[in-house]
Structure formats: C-alpha cells, structure tokens
C-alpha cells in the first residue's frame with residue numbers, strides 16, 4: 001500500500017469535529033474544561049482572555065438615525081452592567097450594520113469579552129423576492145460572525161443570544177465555527193457554543209442537530225479523496241448510525257452490484273482500482289416499519305477525474321466533493337435519526353471513483369442499465385447519471401412515497417444558478433411545494449427547473465443505444481438534458497432530482513459558511529423530511 005493511501009492514524013469519531021459533543025463540556029486544543037470552571041484555572045491554562053465569550057444581538061433602528069434596539073438578552077445584560085453596554089455602543093462608532101460585530105472587554109467578570117452583532121431590521125421575515133426568511137438568515141449570519149470573533153481571541157466557550165430564534169442562532173454558531181483542519185498539525189481552537197439563558201433550549205438543540213448534520217456533509221466532501229474512498233465513506237456513515245437501534249446499514253460489495261445488474265454504475269467503477277460500494281440505509285422512524293418510505297438517492301463519486309474524457313487539471317481537486325449527493329442525503333438521514341423523525345427513510349448511495357485506465361469506459365462504449373435500457377457513453381465525464389440510472393431503478397423496489405435524488409451532476413447547473421439555489425427537476429408539484437417551503441425556512445434555497453420532452457429528445461436520439469449520456473447539442477441546457485436522462489429511469493409519480501453542483505462549495509456567498517465545501521442542501525433535506533413526516537397525503 002502506498003503511503004498516501006494509508007488511513008489516518010486516528011480514526012473516525014476522533015477525527016470528526018462535528019461529532020464532538022456540544023453539550024455541557026467545553027473543548028479546547030488542550031484538555032476538556034468545564035465552561036463553568038473558575039477563571040483562575042482558565043487563565044492558568046493560557047486561554048488568553050479567560051472566561052466565556054458572549055454574543056449578543058442588536059437590531060437596526062427602523063428609521064436610520066434612531067437608537068438601535070437590543071434583543072431581550074441584550075437588554076438583560078445591559079441592565080446587569082448598569083447600562084454600560086448601551087453607553088459604550090453609543091460612543092464607539094456608527095450604528096452596527098447587519099452582520100457586523102463590535103467587541104467590548106471587561107464589562108462583566110463571567111463574560112470578559114462581549115461581542116455585539118448586528119441583526120438588521122427587527123421586523124425582517126419571509127422575503128418573497130428572495131424566497132427565504134430574512135430574519136432567520138440575518139440571525140445565522142450575525143451569530144456566525146460573533147462566534148468567529150470569539151474564536152479568533154482563542155476563547156474556548158461562547159454563550160449565544162437566541163436572538164428570538166434559538167434554532168437559527170444555533171445553526172449560525174455551529175455552521176459558522178466549522179472548519180476542516182483534520183490533517184493540519186496546527187489546528188484552530190475548537191469553540192463550544194452554548195445557549196445564553198434557559199429559554200428556547202429545545203429549539204437551540206434542534207438547530208445544533210441540523211447544523212451538525214450539514215457539518216458532517218461538509219466534512220465528508222472536504223476530506224481528500226484518498227481518505228474518503230467508497231468503503232471509507234460507507235464506514236463513516238455506518239459508524240455515525242451505529243447507536244440507533246432503528247437504523248440498518250448495508251454496505252453492498254461489487255459482487256452484489258453485479259448480481260443486481262447495475263451495468264451502468266459498474267461501467268464507471270471498473271476504471272478505478274478502488275472497488276465500488278452500494279450503500280443502503282434503512283431508517284425506520286415511522287409508526288409502522290412497513291409504512292411507505294421516503295427514498296433518498298445520492299451520487300457518490302468520491303473522485304471524478306472525468307475518466308478517459310479527462311477533466312483539465314486546474315481545479316480537478318474539487319472533484320473530491322463529487323460525492324456531495326451521497327454526503328448530503330446520508331447526513332440528512334443521520335440527522336433525521338438524531339431528531340427521531342416519525343417516518344421511514346431509505347438512503348441509497350452508489351459510491352465509486354471515475355478514473356481513466358485500461359479498464360475504463362471509452363467514448364462510444366454501450367452499457368446496459370438495470371432496467372434493460374442501453375446507454376451510449378459519449379462522454380465518460382457524464383458519469384454521475386450512469387450511477388444514478390441504476391440507483392433510481394433500484395429505488396423503485398420500495399413502494400416509495402417519494403424518491404428524491406441529489407447529485408453534483410452538471411457544471412451547467414452552476415452556470416445557470418451559481419450558488420444561489422439548488423436546481424430541482426420534478427414531476428410532482430406536491431413534492432416541489434414541500435421542498436420549496438422547507439428551503440424558505442432553512443435559507444438553503446431551491447429553484448424549479450424544467451423536465452420538458454424537448455430535452456428528452458436530445459438524449460434519446462442516439463446512434464447505437466436507447467440513450468446517449470450527453471445531449472446531442474452538447475452544452476445547451478446541460479443541466480436539463482442530464483435531468484431528462486435520469487427521467488428515463490423513473491416511473492414513480494413523485495420524484496425530484498436535485499442538481500447540487502452549483503451549491504457544492506462556498507467562497508463567501510453564504511456568510512455563515514467558511515470557504516470550502518458547503519454540505520448544501522442537507523438542512524433543506526432534513527426540513528423536507530420533517531415536513532413529510534407531518535403530511536398524511538400520499539402515505540400510500
């Protein structure tokens with residue numbers, strides 16, 4: 001085994017920052033230290049400022065010149081320090097803009113550092129131009145900025161103002177602090193966010209679970225492809241689900257995939273030295289184990305070189321996240337289990353690498369999918385739809401309420417919408433409404449895309465086979481021809497394909513996510529599943 005292929009010395013849970021408890025204990029680079037430990041002890045351990053940090057929100061005034069308004073937690077703290085915070089804010093500069101922070105030291109011995117964060121307008125709510133709840137988004141962004149400020153000061157504990165929506169505040173804190181630095185010797189201090197006060201603790205905990213779910217997907221996507229191979233991916237997910245008695249995980253090997261006649265998936269996998277895996281998860285949270293499940297399917301290409309239709313080398317490293325579909329759907333199921341959502345969910349993830357080799361697919365090769373349809377592989381870089389074709393056929397075995405697949409499928413999706421929203425192609429307005437309404441709450445938006453016959457014709461007009469894996473007008477409407485291709489493997493009446501290529505990574509567009517792989521739209525999938533669990537329509 002070459003040295004780069006060796007597994008990391010420390011395994012699984014030890015390596016997962018999102019998995020570390022966010023409960024009463026406070027973790028630092030050194031030994032765990034209770035948040036309530038005396039200041040002397042903290043100072044002796046060298047935590048610069050010592051004590052806890054506190055993040056408090058402040059609204060902008062309705063009129064531009066009026067006084068800013070504290071949240072109720074801000075008001076209470078200001079009273080505790082005899083109005084000093086308000087006084088200092090008034091003299092230290094212009095009113096705090098949305099998402100901006102200002103720090104004050106020495107106001108209170110329990111909280112030597114207090115960061116005040118701008119929440120924007122108090123009456124912000126659902127913005128029907130932006131298709132999201134602006135109040136929640138403002139809280140996520142502000143709180144994330146406040147927590148990072150505390151982290152920069154190397155203070156290991158921070159209490160966070162719920163800002164009127166403890167779930168959004170927890171999401172902002174846990175998402176905002178996440179960073180992948182597993183493989184660096186010098187790590188950033190792990191900061192533990194906690195709810196300030198005791199009200200809304202259930203909503204806070206829910207937000208922590210949602211955000212940890214997204215962080216799990218970010219972790220899996222960010223990790224190098226030599227660390228997250230198909231089998232390692234499956235093992236990580238299995239380990240996360242081990243403690244749930246109502247979850248079964250099947251790690252299907254290559255022989256199983258062959259027995260199930262998944263010829264399209266296998267044709268991609270055979271170009272790589274890493275064996276493929278078909279990961280199958282059954283979460284049985286429903287009232288009856290035989291209630292029709294929601295079936296999630298995720299593209300799990302742990303590295304996409306393009307195969308013989310090789311991608312340009314610049315930026316190719318980002319294709320370690322081409323398992324983002326598998327990462328988000330599996331993380332959503334881990335989250336659903338943690339929330340104990342009352343429905344059944346099945347997760348299916350075909351996992352493999354797309355590599356060039358003497359065994360790889362060649363342009364023009366014809367392969368046979370599970371449903372018997374033949375596919376001409378005109379471009380080996382359009383591999384995701386080959387995996388999904390077989391996985392979607394298999395998804396029809398479960399009498400699903402709905403089948404939802406997620407895939408970093410096309411660069412064209414990124415061209416169309418960028419990172420503003422996931423593109424949703426669906427044959428069901430019922431499904432669309434649930435996804436759309438879920439995304440308004442999470443702020444991780446979706447946008448409906450067409451599944452016209454127009455695009456189907458462009459993939460069925462094929463010289464050697466039933467289908468070509470690329471549209472005949474190559475680049476035109478690339479995300480739509482890919483979706484039309486998938487539709488050829490779907491007979492279910494409630495199916496949605498989520499093309500998540502545009503939202504795969506974050507530069508600085510989402511202010512509460514650091515630069516890197518985004519884990520989007522995990523929270524929307526969880527919220528969607530939660531909504532479905534409350535919807536008796538179409539329970540079959």
Ligand code: BES
Nearest residue numbers: 379381382383408409410411412470501
């Ligand atoms: N994994 C890529 C799509 C992708 C591109 C995801 C950029 C995230 C960011 C996919 O397998 C691919 O290469 N698709 C091709 C399809 C084309 C050959 C029809 C593409 O988009 O160029």
Ligand code: ZN
Nearest residue numbers: 304381382383
């Ligand atoms: Zn590709």
Ligand code: ZN
Nearest residue numbers: 301304322384
């Ligand atoms: Zn791909």
